[in-house]
Amino acid sequence: MHYVIFGAGAVGGVVGGLLHRAGVEVTLVARGEHLRAIQDAGLTLDTPDGVLTLDVPAVEGASQVSWTEDTVVLLSVKGQQTEAALEDLAAYAPAGTPVVALQNGVANEPRILRRFARTYAIHVVLPATFLTPGTVVQDSGERPGILDIGRYPTGVDETATAIANDLVKAGFLSEPRPDIMAWKYRKLLNNLGNGINAAITPGASDEEIYARCLAEAEAALDAAGISVVTSEQDRARRAGHITSRGSRNHSSTWQSLARGTGVEIDYLSGEIVLLGRLHGVPTPVNEAIQRAVHDIARTGAEPGSLDGTAFLAGL
Ligand SMILES: NC(=O)C1=CN([C@@H]2O[C@H](COP(=O)(O)OP(=O)(O)OC[C@H]3O[C@@H](n4cnc5c(N)ncnc54)[C@H](OP(=O)(O)O)[C@@H]3O)[C@@H](O)[C@H]2O)C=CC1
Numbered sequence: 001m002h003y004v005i006f007g008a009g010a011v012g013g014v015v016g017g018l019l020h021r022a023g024v025e026v027t028l029v030a031r032g033e034h035l036r037a038i039q040d041a042g043l044t045l046d047t048p049d050g051v052l053t054l055d056v057p058a059v060e061g062a063s064q065v066s067w068t069e070d071t072v073v074l075l076s077v078k079g080q081q082t083e084a085a086l087e088d089l090a091a092y093a094p095a096g097t098p099v100v101a102l103q104n105g106v107a108n109e110p111r112i113l114r115r116f117a118r119t120y121a122i123h124v125v126l127p128a129t130f131l132t133p134g135t136v137v138q139d140s141g142e143r144p145g146i147l148d149i150g151r152y153p154t155g156v157d158e159t160a161t162a163i164a165n166d167l168v169k170a171g172f173l174s175e176p177r178p179d180i181m182a183w184k185y186r187k188l189l190n191n192l193g194n195g196i197n198a199a200i201t202p203g204a205s206d207e208e209i210y211a212r213c214l215a216e217a218e219a220a221l222d223a224a225g226i227s228v229v230t231s232e233q234d235r236a237r238r239a240g241h242i243t244s245r246g247s248r249n250h251s252s253t254w255q256s257l258a259r260g261t262g263v264e265i266d267y268l269s270g271e272i273v274l275l276g277r278l279h280g281v282p283t284p285v286n287e288a289i290q291r292a293v294h295d296i297a298r299t300g301a302e303p304g305s306l307d308g309t310a311f312l313a314g315l
C-alpha cells in the first residue's frame, strides 16, 4: 500500500517516518518551513534510541501526490484543519480512497465520511512533539505508539487489517477493532487534560480541574447514550507499552499554542460542551477551559500561564 500522511507534524511525522523506515511506501504532505526543511535535508526523527534522518518524499498538497488504487490517506492534521485538508483531498484523491482519521476527538470521522465513503478511525495513543521545522520527536520508548483501527462508524474489513499489519511492521501495536469509536470516546476523556495543560500553570489545582471536567463529560456522554470503553480496558491495552520521555510535558494543544497554528479545543473540551448543550447537561468547567485556550490563542499569551486557583475561583 502507498500511504499519504496528510499533515506530517508530531503524529504524522512519527508514523510516516517509521513506516518509511520499515520499507513501506510513504508520501508526506506538509507545508511552509517544515516542508522546505524535509525536502532539503530529510525528516529528522528524534527517537529515544537516537536521531534518524529519513529521506521521505514530501509534497505540499494533494495535487502533488501520485494517486493509485493502493493509496491510503492517514489524516493527521489538527481538528480545526480537517475541513481545509478534506477540501484539498476531495479535489484530487479518487473517491474510493480509504481515508483514516489519525486524530484525537470524534468529530473528524463524520466530516471525512461526508466526502469519502471508505472512512476509518484510529485510536491514537502516541505522545509526540513538533516544535522545530524539519524535526519530530517520538516521545514514547517501549513502543512508539498504539494505533488500533476500525471502520467508521463500526466494523472492520480487509483494509483495516492491512493497515494494522503495516503499522505493526513499523513497530506500533495495532489491532483492528469493530468498536473503535468507543475507544476514541475514552481517549476524548483523557484529552480533556489537553486544554488544562495548555492554559493552566502546572500545580495543585490541576487534579481538581480535571476531575470536574471529567465528571461533566461522563454525565454528558451518559445523557447522550454514547458507548465508551472503561478506563480499566484502556489501561489494560496500554499496559506499560507507552513510556514517556522525561522531556515530554506538553500536550499537542500546548504545542499548537506555542507554534501559533490555531487550536483544536472545540473538538476536545468543546465536544463535551456541545454534547452537554444537546442533552441538557451543564458543562461550565469544560466551557471555561475552552474559552481560556481560545483567549491564549487570540492574544498570544504564554501557554500554561493561567493560575489554577484563580481559574477555579472564577468559575
Ligand atoms: N502530538 C501528540 O502527542 C498527539 C496528537 N494527537 C492528535 O493527532 C492529531 C495531529 O496532531 P499533531 O501531530 O500534534 O499536530 P501537528 O500540528 O504537530 O501536525 C499537523 C501538521 O499538519 C500540517 N497541516 C495542516 N493542514 C495542512 C494542509 N492543508 N496542508 C499541509 N499541511 C497541513 C500542519 O502545518 P501547520 O503547522 O502549518 O499548521 C502540521 O505540520 C490531532 O488530532 C492531535 O490531537 C493524538 C495523540 C498524541
Ligand SMILES: CC(C)(CO)C(=O)C(=O)O
Pocket (backbone or CB within 6 Å): 104, 126, 127, 128, 190, 191, 194, 250, 251, 252, 253
Ligand atoms: C493525551 C496526549 C497528551 C498523549 O500524549 C495527547 O493525546 C495529546 O497530546 O494530544
